[in-house]
Amino acid sequence: MTIVDPQLSLTTEHLTRAFLTEYPQKSARELETLPSQDVARLLQSQPIFVVKSLWKYFPVGTSDSIFEHFDPGFAADLISQLDSHAAVAMLSRVTESQRESVLGALKVKEPYLARELTELLRYPEDTAARMMITSIQAFHDHLNVQEALMQLRLRRGKKSSIPLEVLYLVNQDQQLIGEIELSRLILADPMEPLPAIAKPLKVTLNALDHKDLVLEKFEGYRTNAIPVLDSSQHIIGAIRSFDVYQSTKEDLVSDIQSMVGAGKEERALSSSWFAVRSRLPWLQINLLTAFAASAVVGAFEGLISQVTALAILLPVAAGQSGNAGAQALAVTMRGLTLREITTRHWLKVMLKEVLAGFINGIAIAVTCAIGVYVWSQSLGLAFVIGLAMITSLVIACSAGALVPIMLKRLGLDPAQSSSIVLTTVTDIAGFMSFLGIAYLLFDMLPHG
Numbered sequence: 001m002t003i004v005d006p007q008l009s010l011t012t013e014h015l016t017r018a019f020l021t022e023y024p025q026k027s028a029r030e031l032e033t034l035p036s037q038d039v040a041r042l043l044q045s046q047p048i049f050v051v052k053s054l055w056k057y058f059p060v061g062t063s064d065s066i067f068e069h070f071d072p073g074f075a076a077d078l079i080s081q082l083d084s085h086a087a088v089a090m091l092s093r094v095t096e097s098q099r100e101s102v103l104g105a106l107k108v109k110e111p112y113l114a115r116e117l118t119e120l121l122r123y124p125e126d127t128a129a130r131m132m133i134t135s136i137q138a139f140h141d142h143l144n145v146q147e148a149l150m151q152l153r154l155r156r157g158k159k160s161s162i163p164l165e166v167l168y169l170v171n172q173d174q175q176l177i178g179e180i181e182l183s184r185l186i187l188a189d190p191m192e193p194l195p196a197i198a199k200p201l202k203v204t205l206n207a208l209d210h211k212d213l214v215l216e217k218f219e220g221y222r223t224n225a226i227p228v229l230d231s232s233q234h235i236i237g238a239i240r241s242f243d244v245y246q247s248t249k250e251d252l253v254s255d256i257q258s259m260v261g262a263g264k265e266e267r268a269l270s271s272s273w274f275a276v277r278s279r280l281p282w283l284q285i286n287l288l289t290a291f292a293a294s295a296v297v298g299a300f301e302g303l304i305s306q307v308t309a310l311a312i313l314l315p316v317a318a319g320q321s322g323n324a325g326a327q328a329l330a331v332t333m334r335g336l337t338l339r340e341i342t343t344r345h346w347l348k349v350m351l352k353e354v355l356a357g358f359i360n361g362i363a364i365a366v367t368c369a370i371g372v373y374v375w376s377q378s379l380g381l382a383f384v385i386g387l388a389m390i391t392s393l394v395i396a397c398s399a400g401a402l403v404p405i406m407l408k409r410l411g412l413d414p415a416q417s418s419s420i421v422l423t424t425v426t427d428i429a430g431f432m433s434f435l436g437i438a439y440l441l442f443d444m445l446p447h448g
Contacts, residue, residue: 028057040069132237146190293427318430328400357397361390380444
């Protein structure tokens with residue numbers, strides 16, 4: 001029988017807490033390697049301020065998995081420590097039953113915050129309201145400088161994540177009417193009324209504005225934060241540039257997953273069943289498109305039986321066009337995601353990709369033709385594969401640019417289906433160009 005020394009247990013607990021507090025990033029990396037339920041059990045034994053310092057260092061998938069194992073009361077305590085933007089994002093990713101349990105526990109402890117988060121969760125995803133935080137510094141327009149500074153000192157302990165360089169001015173109806181630079185507030189005459197030192201608003205956002213518009217406004221105005229208004233022009237929060245950056249980064253990652261047929265919500269630690277459910281439908285669709293490419297090869301069955309060397313070179317033709325199309329798709333998707341281009345730029349983007357495909361096609365054609373000639377000793381076969389390379393790369397690059405733009409123009413998610421459509425186009429283009437040119441130049445090919 002093992003006897004546990006209480007003093008040793010207490011010392012171990014203190015050392016663990018000290019390490020988690022002093023080295024939160026390193027601690028998070030170490031905890032990632034443990035089962036989620038064990039991490040949740042450990043964190044629930046720590047003060048909430050320790051867990052909060054660790055939480056931002058966990059990847060989304062890891063934090064979601066750990067959060068699932070928290071008791072509702074502890075989960076509510078953690079949610080109350082997060083920015084409203086982070087809290088809403090966390091609650092939107094959990095199951096509906098867990099969300100209700102956490103909000104129920106939060107309603108007992110902090111009813112105002114529970115109501116606030118419930119309201120924010122009602123806004124559609126990908127809107128400004130889902131990206132904003134509600135802890136802002138706003139002052140009524142009837143105050144003077146001295147009164148505002150006094151209120152600011154009293155709010156020192158209040159959680160606020162908006163940079164204090166800019167404060168917001170509201171009227172008696174809570175409508176936003178201006179902004180005040182902190183430096184100007186400090187240097188102003190104490191009895192000066194706040195409206196006298198306020199500046200007109202540079203830019204605002206509506207709660208229902210799409211996140212694409214949010215990104216566009218941040219790019220245009222280069223500001224740390226933009227206030228968010230409801231339909232009555234009441235200020236309800238603000239969006240930080242940091243959150244926009246994080247959202248854009250997450251979009252890029254999820255777009256990469258979607259482009260290859262994996263669900264946007266799937267994480268490295270997601271269950272196998274979840275992975276199957278998100279991937280299988282796209283694999284089935286990809287199978288159907290593969291049959292379409294096979295049908296092209298089948299149409300030239302007679303030609304292939306007479307010139308068997310064509311069958312050997314088919315993977316070369318399809319592979320190069322697929323790679324070229326994927327490169328063009330990646331660049332175009334990045335441009336669409338970061339708002340560098342819109343659907344109006346389709347012609348300019350396509351012409352650029354046509355030229356790139358043509359030049360790359362010539363370079364690849366020369367290399368490929370030399371290799372095929374050395375292997376087959378046939379100038380005709382080398383000429384056919386070279387010409388096919390140029391043709392297929394031009395088509396593939398054009399498709400890589402146009403497919404996502406066309407899908408976005410149609411109101412579809414280009415990340416969700418671009419890869420499937422492009423694979424079909426590039427396979428058919430590679431096979432059709434190679435076998436079609438071979439059919440037209442049949443007399444130049446070696447038979448047998």
